[in-house]
Amino acid sequence: MTRSVYITGIGRGDGRQVVELGMMELLTRQVDRVGVYRPLMHDGPDRLFELLRARYRLSQDPATVYGLPYADAARLQAEQGTDELVSLLVDRFHAVARDYEVVLVLGSDYAGTQLPDELSLNARLANEFGASLLPVVGGSGGRADTIAAEVHNAQRAFTAAGCDVLAMIANRVPPAEAEATAARLAGRLAVPAYVLPEEPSLSAPTMAQVVQALGADVILGDDAGLARNVLDFVFGGAMLPSFLPALTPGCLVVTPGDRADLIVGALAAHSAGSPAIAGLLLTLDERPGPDILALAARLAPGTPVLAVAGGSFPTAAELFTLEGKLTAATPRKAETALGLFELNVDTTELTERLSVVRSPRVTPMMFEHELIERARSARRHVVLPEGTEERILRAAEVLLRRNVCDLTLLGDETAIRKRVAELGISLGLDSAAPGTGAVARILDPQTSPLRENFAELYAKLRAHKGMTVELAHDVVTDVSYFGTLMVREGLADGMVSGAVHSTAATIRPAFEVIKTRADASIVSSVFFMCLADKVLVYGDCAVNPDPDAEQLADIALQSAVTAARFGVEPRVAMLSYSTGTSGSGADVDKVRRATEIVRELRPDLLVEGPIQYDAAVDPQVAATKLPGSKVAGRATVLIFPDLNTGNNTYKAVQRSAGAIAVGPVLQGLRKPVNDLSRGALVQDIVNTVAITAIQAQGEGDAR
Structure with missing residues (x-):
């Protein structure tokens, strides 16, 4: 088993933080406890470690992360020799390795370190740590033949030093040279070689970083605006008719503060989405x-509208030296970086070469990683009816950056594009999102040519309820109905809604248009409850108020299938207020009868009931109440007798135990439609869309 991965470069400016973040993502999918070690460090905050700690909820004591400051290392090497320096760094590495399954080692950065032959030092440290080495070669501004030659030379140098080279990565390669670089490397090395093209938004500073670097005053703007990337600079001096055509998407407009015409003109253009700018920077200490x-x-x-005291020329000189950084305060950049890494690196091949033994525990983060990976493996198309909702748009940006699925946003196109511009979000509408293959588009039910066909279809489906084409013509403009009809007609593989719509508004069209599967008597739901070390499946906590015995059995059978589809081995507990034969009454009898039906229909399925919650999940309680049961104490699928019990229990566990509740996930429909909580966070929406895409993969397999 590989105990560590050592990421290093051969010089400055290779942008290896993208690779370091990508490897952390890959490792945390496999194991629960990943440590971080940086042998040599600069003074000041470690932005990358703070990002890793925030994103991956690392509990590691920051004091254990570092070996020595560069100045101390250079002094020690000069006074006592390289062996003494290496010995000390190895001791501190092993102090970390003892506590973690895998350690991610962040090599030196060649930035004013005063260390002779830094490449050889990194190679030796990797060998002494027993680490696999992942070298990163910077390709910024280079040609394909030059970049490929540098990769070849680096691989030979590290191999000659006795390193176990995991793979080679050429990063920040000019997009026009990426394909040619990959062709020159393909099959030419003894290890895999991957090429990551330059992604401008990663090297672009955010508006917040501009504020910090220039000491600017923020006159207008909010946190979302300050998170925007600055992709270009436009200096305003001309009159408005000449100025407006010079604006570019994501640009920072720099102009004297007394040019009210340019200020208003730039913001009006942004509001119209032509183009969306990052913000304005007003010079000469002039304020409107x-x-x-x-x-x-x-x-x-x-x-954002910022102000500085200096003139345009000195301000420009400072701006041109700014470069964006991956930090805990730039989560959108992190998503972009991960999308870039995952799209261009064969993570399956890299994982196999790592030989990391997968942890038997399943943490919430590992479950979420698995959702993203599985959804991306066979990309599907999901429709999002709430196209102007901020959380939906932010989730859409993450989904596209991570290449999870294609998306259709429903709503008025002008309103959606304006909202996208206001939020500073990059969706790559109507074309592949930047750096990915995933596509987003906008459809307006009011003006779509699909409206007529959908009205006729809906009128036919609901004719027995008195529906006419004329009435249906209005009904299908409702975004929930329009999205559901898209799914029925195969124009989308699944739908996710509910961030601002009620559960009824989301699932009623599904009942009417998509209907239940032939093997399901009702539509029900489950939540994936991600606890600290395992994932449990709760059903039904969102749809059926008081199911009878036959319906409860159907919920259990559907939930077992859903659990298995998402990697949870189903051991079903039919919950009640009594265990085994200890109680009686109508409620207990209902659960007992439902358990018998499940056993009759699925004799291969492990099921126990009636059983109390504690006996279902606690081995010690189970040993007392139901000794010898194959489910008691080990249940993974917990079926509640009614909605009141299920809904309250999932919320109690979510809030009291700090569990992540993913869902509700609807089951029993012919095609996947899923509902969101109206309090759903962006990550909740991302998870639900990924689940919907995975369900659609299963539907495709069934066809």
């Missing part, structure tokens, strides 16, 4: 009057 500022705030809410 209150009337202009009030108009600016109404034109483009949230868009």
Whole structure:
């Protein structure tokens, strides 16, 4: 088993933070406890470690992460020799390795380190740590033949030093040279070689970083606006008719603060989405009057307007030296970086070469990783009816960046594009999202040519309820109905809604249009309850108020299938207020009868009931109440007798035990439609869309 992965470069500016983040993502999919070790460090905050700690919920004491400051290392090497330096760094590495299944080692960065032959030092440390080495070669501004030659030379150098080279990565390769570089490396090395093209948004500073670097005052703007990437600079000096055509998407407009015409013009263009700018930077310490500022705030809410005392020329000199960094404060950059890594690196091949033994525990993070990976493995198309909702749009950006699925957003196109511009989100509408193959598009049910066909179809489906084409013409403009009809007609593989719509508004069209599967008597739901070390499946906590015995059995059977589909081995507990034969009454009898039906229909399925919750999940309680049971104490699928019990229990566990509740996931429909909680966070939406895509993969297999 590989105990560590050592990531290093051969010089400055290779952007290896993308690779370090990508490897952390890959490792945390496999094991629960991943440690981080940086043998040599600069003074000041370690932005990458803070990002890793925040994103992956690392509990590691920061004091254990570091070996020595560069200055101390250079002094020790000069006074006592390389062997002494290496010995000390190895001791500190092993202090970390003792506590973790795998250690991610972050090599030196060649940035003013005053260490002679830094490449050889990294190679030796990797060998002494017993680590597999993952070298990163920077390709910024290079040609394919030059980049390929540098990769070859680096691989030979590290191999000659006795290193176990895991793979070679060429990073920040000009997009026009990426394909040719990959062709020159394909099959030419003894190890896999991957090529990551330059992604401008990663090296672009955010508006917040501009504020910090220039010491600018924030006159207008909110946190979302300050998170926007600055992809270009446009310096305003011309008159408005000449100025507006010079604006580019994501640009920072730099202009003297007394040019009210350019300020209002740039913000009006942003509000119209042509193009969406990052913000404005006003120079010469001039500030617009209150009337202009009030108009600016109404034109483009949230868009940052900054002010500095200096003139345009010295300000420009400072701006051109800024480069974006991956930090805990730039989560969108992290998603972009992961999308870039996962799209261009064969993570399955890399995982196999790592030979990391997968942890038997399943943490919430590992479960979420698995959802993303499985959804991406066979990309599907999901429709999102709530196209102007901020959380939906932010989730859409993550889904596209990670290449999880194709998306259709429903709603008024002008309103959606304006909202996207206001939020500074990059969706790559109507074309592949930047750096990925995933595509997003907009459909307006009011104006779509599909409206007529959908009206006729819906009228036919609901004719027995008196529906006419004329009435249906209005019904199908409802985004929930329109999205559901898209799924029925195969124009989308699944639908996710509910961030602002009620559960009834989301699932009623599914009942009417998609209907239940032939092997299901009802539609029900489950939650995946991600606890600290395992994932449990709870059903039904969202749909059926008081199922009878036959319906309860159907819920159990569907939930077992859903659990198995998502990697949870089903051991079903039919919950009640009594265990075994200890109690009686109508409620217990219902559960007992449901258990008998499950056993009759699925004799291969492990099921126990009636059983109390504690006996279902606690081995010690189970040993007392149901000794010898194959389910008691080990249940993974917990079926509640009614909605009141199920809904309250899942919320109690979620809040009291700190569990992550993923769902509700609807089951029993012919095609996947899933509901969101109206309090859903962006990550909840991402998870639900990934689940829907995976369900659609299963539907495709069934066809």
